Amino acid sequence: MIDYKKLDFKCGLEIHKQLETHKLFCNCPSFVNDPNKPDIIINRKLRSVAGETGTLDIAAEYEKSKNKNFVYEACSTSSCLVELDEEPPHPINQHAIDIALEIALLLNAKIVDEIQIMRKTVIDGSNTSGFQRTSLIALNGYIETSKGRVLIPEIYLEEEAAKKIKEDEKTIIYRLDRLGVPLVEIKTDSSIKDPEHAKETAALIGMILKSTGKVKSGLGTIRQDVNISIMNKARTEIKGFQDLRSIPKVIENEVKRQLSIIERNEELKNEVRKAEDNFTTTFLRPMPGSSRLYPETDVPFVIITKERISKIKLPELITIKAMKLEEMYNLPAQLARELINNKTFEKFVNKYTIEPSLIAHILIDIPKEIKKRNNLDPKKLKEQDFEFILDNLNKNIISKEAIIDILSEIIQNKKIDINKYKLISIDNIEQEVKDMVQKNKGASFNALMGIIMEKYHGKIDGKKASELVKKYIS
Amino acid sequence: MKKYNFKESDLIEIRTSSEKLQGVLMQSPSQNLVIKLNNGYNLSINKNDIENIKLLKKYKPQKEKEISQIKVNKSLPTISILHTGGTIASKVDYKTGGVSFKFTPQDLLEMFPELRDIANFKAKLVRKMWSDDLRFKHMSILTNEIKNEIKNKVDGIIIGMGTDNLAVASAALSFALESCPIPIILVGAQRSSDRGSSDAAVNLICAANFIAKTDFAGVAICMHENMEDNNCLILPACKTRKLHTSRRDAFKVVNEEPIAKVNYYTKQIEFLRHDHTKKGNKLIIKNKFEEKVALIKITINMTANQFSAYKGYKGLIIEGTGLGHTPLDVIDKETKEHDKIKKALENLSKNCVIVMTPQCIFGRVNMNVYSKGRDLQKIGIISGEDMLPETAFVKLSWLLANYPKAQVKELIKENLRGEINKRILPDEFI
Structure with a gap:
């Protein structure tokens, strides 16, 4: 030393x-x-x-x-x-x-x-x-x-x-x-x-x-x-x-x-x-x-x-701004820092009833995930694209799981068919889950979940689906 | 503020309500007090904020270092540099930022060491002036200096000058030196020589090379060919104009070819024309110029009194529009003034030689094409052909001082120093 x-x-x-x-x-x-x-x-x-x-x-x-x-x-x-x-x-x-x-x-x-x-x-x-x-x-x-x-x-x-x-x-x-x-x-x-x-x-x-x-x-x-x-x-x-x-x-x-x-x-x-x-x-x-x-x-x-x-107006320092965001919306420190220069976050928080942490996740983490998983350039996403997602999420039309797929399609300039991603009520598939569990007797919980999620990926709430599978397994 | 016992360049300490500052007192461009801090920056302090100033150290000027005598190389020609001012060989005073004119051959060779290999140099500071302040009398002063240098057997002369009127001065000198045995090259700089990017060195070195290596005699200009530092052009004294306020290659030849091109790196000289005057003629000086000569530029909406103002003048150059026109025709009630302009010109023309030149700069005046031109000729206005307006101005002044009026009217149309080109070629444009 x-x-x-x-x-x-x-x-x-x-x-x-x-x-x-x-x-x-x-x-x-x-x-x-x-x-x-x-x-x-x-x-x-x-x-x-x-x-x-x-x-x-x-x-x-x-x-x-x-x-x-x-x-x-x-x-x-x-x-x-x-x-x-x-x-x-x-x-x-x-x-x-x-x-x-x-x-x-x-x-x-x-x-x-x-x-x-x-x-x-x-x-x-x-x-x-x-x-x-x-x-x-x-x-x-x-x-x-x-x-x-x-x-x-x-x-x-x-x-x-x-x-x-x-x-x-x-x-x-x-x-x-x-x-x-x-x-x-x-x-x-x-x-x-x-x-x-x-x-x-x-x-x-x-x-x-x-x-x-x-x-x-x-x-x-x-x-x-x-x-x-x-x-x-x-x-x-x-x-x-x-x-x-x-x-x-x-x-x-x-x-x-x-x-x-x-x-x-x-x-x-x-x-x-x-x-x-x-x-x-x-x-x-x-x-x-x-x-x-x-x-x-x-x-x-x-x-x-x-x-x-x-006449010079002094800005709030980034560290102070980040601390405020952290406390106000209960965000992880890193996410709060990354949100400082995001002009849309607070606007969306005020507009939607969605959890601020989920909005932050969609604005900051999801674009990174899209780049990593699908090798697409998230910089092509505009404010209105996020607004489209949040609108549908807010009205319970789509599930969280569909966000990456929809945004990826937007980046690729594909026409979005929202029906494809429409949330299916868990009650609508209860019979199907029941039949499937019976048909695949002895199959593990993970295997059964895999089959369900493969078929309904992005359209059903994953948490509710797992509760349903658990119900019929036992 | 209290009176303090200190001068510029003294080291002082200033106390304000909030701080203590040390620095060398400088000349101030404003009401504030300026000190040079230890880091080299100038700091300007509002005098009202100063509580106290303490003198730390009085300025003692450093002794100028002794410069050894320059050895004369007998195998090289001798060039004399006559300096009149401008930025060509000025030195910055780093204390004030002002430009000073230390102008000995030693200073020159220290600034431009390459000159040593080209020639032996003499140098003289004739004036410290902007070329904007030139008067005809300065042409007499310069031609007398030239005469002295020729008597002292120099092989060529470089005249350093501010660029604003450098081309006009070169035309004037060219008329004043009816015959000249050696080259007289005018050199300027568009970037002052206190900065690394100055064009002074390249211009000066190319001019010296041209003088040392060719048989050219007479007056010419040496300046950058383009924005690069590769070549300089030797430009004709009477057919060159400053056509840009700030570029290195501001000087352009008009209605003509440059005389030669000098490569700064290879020192190679390429003549672009082959009709230059050669060394060895007798020196004939005619350095008188008529003072009562003016130049007027034609614009729309002129009034007759703009012309009658020149009553009593012996010569007037008009910078006319197009092929050489002025407002002259009455076509409606708005243009009644033009009749008065016509009368004013007619009156003026009785005792004043009026010459038409092109405000287009490029091309030739031709007052036969339109009736307006023919009317102007009837008034007595003479075509100045393709002469630059400023060249025509000095030429007319020179003619009026040295020849009777009747001869002036003839000589103004004749090509005496390359000021008129009877054959303009397609390439002779921008």
Whole structure:
């Protein structure tokens, strides 16, 4: 076991999350992935420019030494002249600012009086301009965790970089659909106590972001970078975590790597490393210097008035919402969490006399079951399809057992013959059950139930059928 | 707010009711106080919230590092760079975000090290100005600088300039230099050189290569061929127009072919025309321009006083519609004003040379096709053929300052510097 306290373990997070609005400095839509084929391909060079201190930044110099050509692929559906660096940026997206302000308030941070947009020199080609536009939105926030308060000294609003598609010795190919998508960057202080605590903090921030309902979801819409150091030696920034669960293991392995370097009396360097699938890290590039920002003079600054801040409505946090659902409808915790973003659940609960837990089961579990059992895509199901099921269930026309079959047919665009699934009153088959038991003397209860259910699958209430079989067996 | 004893660039600590902040004091774009935080971001603080400011450290400017003298390579030609402003070779002041013009050959070679292999460089900052602020007098200043450089035996000159009026300036220079022994290439940048994506380097390096490796003499422009960094075009001084507000390839040749194409990577130069003036002619400068010349664009709903306003002018360029037209005909009571416009033009035409150019930009004016054009000719308006309106403007100013009026009316129709193309070919359009 590693004693992190003894190692003077310091750890901070940088969380980047894409916002659900159009691009930050132009009016292009922000796709996570533009499905179209690129129709614009251009070849560019970038030059390193002298940094603020007059000397070339180390990271910039490192990239320059690679002397690459950059090929930019763009779709006209998701990129305009702004992404191609052929038109100056438009004024900053005000909706993105509002979302960022909402997030800042949820993180208890103090919002700046005026948003100043800066250019952060980036020479790896991932920004066609040679810099990333970024702005400080709020300061001095915090969140409460199980191991104490973690400070959030800074929150930024910035533009996403282009996506790297391919790289060889001479050329890097980038796709521009992602370039300019607004994202918030949330930086914690280095007070995170151990690898598990890092995961908890990341999860908590993720939950708060999701609670706004105004951030993108899905693969590639969030990035967690972890900064760590031990024994007050070099700082390592680890990028590229695939998911939260890998954070503790990767940190642990990185600490072990650093310990072994220290043991060998070798020098630990400040560097950026990549989290690999096998939970180790590999070298990416030297740590960029700090002096690489200068004002973006093409975009007017934005004064944030107290009135604007007071107009922001804060959402209920997902954890609180889930707890409420759990208690109110007597739902299992997991099901309650999954229902948070379901807009129809409460509407159906109010409309039908069906048990809320059954409605939840139909909305959340049944679609998963359909995918697993019938390999059909439940995303094709619309609100009205569930409404159709619940209507019939509510009027006792169909049984619970028929739901999967009906929904599967809907997914396959089949015409639904509801008669096929009509519930048969148990009284109507009592004679048949009686005859069958006599005919199959000695057969087990399970075998008899099998015969009945095979014939009346989905049309009779299974519980009542079993009571009937039991009655005649004895 | 209290008076404090600190200046820009000093390290200060600010206390507000809720927090303490440290940073370097910056120039503020607004009423707020701006500091640069340790993380590089600028933070703007409402002055009313500030309770106290403490000076932590006074700013001490760093000594500029000594730059070693540049060695002259005798096997290479010498190019002189005359800088007038714009974004072509500006340096950003990372403190303020403002653009500064440190402009020594050392600065240049530091910014564009590839230039070392092409030529020996001299550099001079002639003006720090937007090209929008150009006046004819600046053409005299530039031609005098050119004269000096030629006397000093340079092999070519690059003029760095803001792009807005770069094409107009190149036309003006082309008239002012009646004969020129060396290449004068105007270069601009659509992206400032403080950023990694600047087009300045490619434009400058291609221009230097073109000067060093060809026998071209006279005035031309060197800018990006398209949105890529592969090629630059050498564009004719009088037939090029900035046709886009922001793209790298904003400069397009109009009613003509580009002179040559320079590959940035391979350094290969391909001439697209073969009629250029060659090096070695005598230098003849005629750098006078008539001030009382104007350019007016035709729109619908014009009034006569828009024309009579130019009373006393020696020359007027009209950017006419279509083949070269203006409102002129009275067809109902709504168009009565047009009769007054006709009279205003007739009056103006008595003492002013009026030349018609196409507001379509591409194509040639032809005032024989419609009766309206014929009527305009009767008033005395001269066809400017396929000249760009801005080129016609500088040409007319130049002619009026250097020739008698009767000769001006003849010379305006003649091709003097490639400003008129008598044979427009199908490919010579967008």
